[in-house]
Amino acid sequence: NLCPYCDRKMPENPSTKLQQLLKHLEKKSTFAPRPSNSYGRKASLADFSLVCQQHVLETDMLSKAILEGWPLSVDFDGLATRVRQMKNDLKAILQDETARNSSFLWREVLVQINEHGMESIKGFAGRYELFHMVQPGYYGERGLAVIMEVLYSPLPSSLIEKHLDNIAPLDPQSFFKWVLAPEVALRLITTDRNLSGASGMQEGLKVMRASSSYGAAMFPDEYEDCDG
């Protein structure tokens, strides 16, 4: 299975994003079979470079994912149910100090604020330099979108408002972003990998951080509008 444009090998499980890029480019290219590639097509460099960048990235990432045991596909339909089942644990993180203090994500963001100030998690730095801290690992942006959507039902703002002292110095929005959402992803990953206990969480956190760029590339939330 070769790329119609550069004749290099295509990934075996192309992401939805890559499939859409290919589909879009098909309209802007012409059929140009050649000895090296009977499905060859021609397009301008500016057009096909996007496709080729993406498939090279995915090929590299897929071999890494296979090596590391990261999933090549995710059951996003079943994800909401898995998140809902964590309802009581998540409420405990909000309501109970012991549960909260056992959350790696909570402790980590507190250290960050103590050492670098509240400003460090807000604004430019918070969005870019510390981006890895809020990423859901191989679940990607699409997984994060499911997590965020489901989180609000067991943890409505009326409940959060009652426990503002517990989550200080974070505000509700930051608490979701920096603690609850990545906590859910971490728990999904530890379950996926049969890890348990504090050392399992620690190991899961490593997996989550290591697989974030893979997740972001493979499972983006919204694909760029390719039909425009």
Ligand SMILES: [Zn+2]
């Ligand atoms: Zn290519």
